[in-house]
Amino acid sequence: MSHINLFYSEPDPDRWIKFDRYPRRWIRRILRGKPKPGGVMMVALELIKGLELLNIPYRFNDYKYAKQHPEELIGVIGKPHLIFERRFKNPILFGAGVFSHPIECPDLFQKYPNVKKILVPGEWMKEMCEPYYGNQVKSWAVGIDSNLWESTNNKPKExxxxxxxxxxxxxxxxxxxxxxxxxxxxxxxxxxxxxxxxxxxxxxxxxxxxxxxxxxxxxxxxxxxxxxxxxxxxxxxxxxxxxxxxxxxxxxxxxxxxxxxxxxxxxxxxxxxxxxxxxxxxxxxxxxxxxxxxxxxxxxxxxxxxxxxxxxxxxxxxxxxxxxxx
CATH class of the missing domain: 3.40.50.2300 (Response regulator)
Incomplete structure (x- = not known):
C-alpha cells in the first residue's frame, strides 16, 4: 500500500506584529506548560495511532515531499489555514477538522478546486454542510483507543x-x-x-x-x-x-x-x-x-x-x- 500523506498544525497567527507568534508560543509554554491536545489535534494523533496499528505507511507534515510530488493526494486534517497558507498543488482530502460552518468559505471548491472531498465528524454536521457542499461532504469519526480506555467494571465504585x-x-x-x-x-x-x-x-x-x-x-x-x-x-x-x-x-x-x-x-x-x-x-x-x-x-x-x-x-x-x- 502506498503512503498516506497527512498534514496537521494548530492555527497560530501573528497577533500584533509580524512573526510575534514565535515569542508568544514560547511565553505560553513557560506560563501554561505543555499544551493539552484539543479535539482536532486528537483527530490527528489518534488517526496516526490507528495507521500504526494497521501497519499502514504514512508521512506526517512532509511539506517537501508534497511539493516535490504535486500529483499525490494529501489529507489535511486540521483547520483550513493550512490550505489557505500553503497553497498546496496536491489533490486534498480535507477534514475532519474543517470550519465550524460553511459560511466561513462557501466557495471553497471554486477557490481550491484541488480539494476533492470534505470530512466532518458526524451526521448532523454533514447535513448542516450539504446545502453548501452537496455530495462533496462526508461524515467520518476518528477512532477510540479501546485498549487505553479499557473496561473499569472490576474497579471498586465510590x-x-x-x-x-x-x-x-x-x-x-x-x-x-x-x-x-x-x-x-x-x-x-x-x-x-x-x-x-x-x-x-x-x-x-x-x-x-x-x-x-x-x-x-x-x-x-x-x-x-x-x-x-x-x-x-x-x-x-x-x-x-x-x-x-x-x-x-x-x-x-x-x-x-x-x-x-x-x-x-x-x-x-x-x-x-x-x-x-x-x-x-x-x-x-x-x-x-x-x-x-x-x-x-x-x-x-x-x-x-x-x-x-x-x-x-x-x-x-x-x-x-x-x-x-x-
Whole structure:
C-alpha cells in the first residue's frame, strides 16, 4: 500500500506584529506548560495511532515531499489555514477538522478546486454542510483507543455518578435551569457524585474518575463527534446524557448568521450506551429507569464502541475514503 500523506498544525497567527507568534508560543509554554491536545489535534494523533496499528505507511507534515510530488493526494486534517497558507498543488482530502460552518468559505471548491472531498465528524454536521457542499461532504469519526480506555467494571465504585460538565454557553442560566437542579435531585435521592469540567483535566484524571464511578451524567449542548463521551463508553460506563436537540447554539453564528437543527450531544449512540434526557423534568422522570437498568446490567456501552468506533475500524474507514480519491 502506498503512503498516506497527512498534514496537521494548530492555527497560530501573528497577533500584533509580524512573526510575534514565535515569542508568544514560547511565553505560553513557560506560563501554561505543555499544551493539552484539543479535539482536532486528537483527530490527528489518534488517526496516526490507528495507521500504526494497521501497519499502514504514512508521512506526517512532509511539506517537501508534497511539493516535490504535486500529483499525490494529501489529507489535511486540521483547520483550513493550512490550505489557505500553503497553497498546496496536491489533490486534498480535507477534514475532519474543517470550519465550524460553511459560511466561513462557501466557495471553497471554486477557490481550491484541488480539494476533492470534505470530512466532518458526524451526521448532523454533514447535513448542516450539504446545502453548501452537496455530495462533496462526508461524515467520518476518528477512532477510540479501546485498549487505553479499557473496561473499569472490576474497579471498586465510590460514586454513583461522575458529572461531566461541558456546558459552554449561557452557563449561569443553565446552572439555574439544569445543573444545580441535577445536584439537588441526586442529593435528595442519596446518590453520590463528583464533577469533572471540560478543559480542566488531563486524560489520566478522567480515567481515574471514571474508575470510581458507576455511571456518568454527560452535560453538553451538542457535539460534532464527542470523543470524550465515547472514551467513557469504551470503559463500559453507561451515560445518562443531556440531549436537548434543537438549534446549533454557537453564539458566534446563532441566531443571527445560522439557524440549523436538529443537533445532538451524543451523535454516535444506541440503546446500549445509556439513556438520554431533554431537560430537568425528563431527567427526574427517567432517572429511576436509568438506575434500574444500570442495576440490572442492561447497558453494554463498550460493546457499542467495539462494534463501531475502535481505532482500527475508523482508521480503515479513513483509508478507504482516501484510496477512493486516488
Amino acid at each position: 460514586y454513583d455518578f461522575l458529572i461531566y460538565d461541558k456546558v459552554r454557553w449561557n452557563y449561569e442560566s443553565l446552572k439555574d435551569e439544569l445543573i444545580n437542579p441535577i445536584y439537588k435531585i441526586l442529593k435528595e435521592k442519596n446518590l453520590s457524585y463528583h464533577i469533572i469540567k471540560y478543559g480542566n483535566y488531563i486524560p489520566s484524571q478522567l480515567r481515574d474518575m471514571i474508575e470510581m464511578s458507576k455511571a456518568v451524567i454527560f452535560l453538553c449542548e451538542h457535539e460534532t463527534q464527542g470523543i470524550a463521551y465515547q472514551q467513557i463508553l469504551s470503559t463500559d460506563t453507561p451515560i445518562f446524557a443531556w440531549d436537548r436537540g434543537g438549534f446549533w447554539q454557537d453564539p458566534y453564528y446563532y441566531p443571527e448568521k445560522v439557524k440549523f437543527q436538529p443537533v445532538s450531544s451524543v451523535p454516535y449512540w444506541d440503546n446500549r450506551c445509556g439513556l438520554k434526557f431533554r431537560d430537568i423534568n425528563q431527567f427526574n422522570e427517567l432517572l429511576p429507569q436509568f438506575l434500574d437498568q444500570l442495576q440490572n446490567h442492561n447497558f453494554e456501552p463498550r460493546q457499542y464502541i467495539l462494534e463501531n468506533l475502535t481505532l482500527k475500524i475508523c482508521t480503515q474507514q479513513y483509508v478507504d475514503i482516501y484510496q477512493s480519491l486516488l
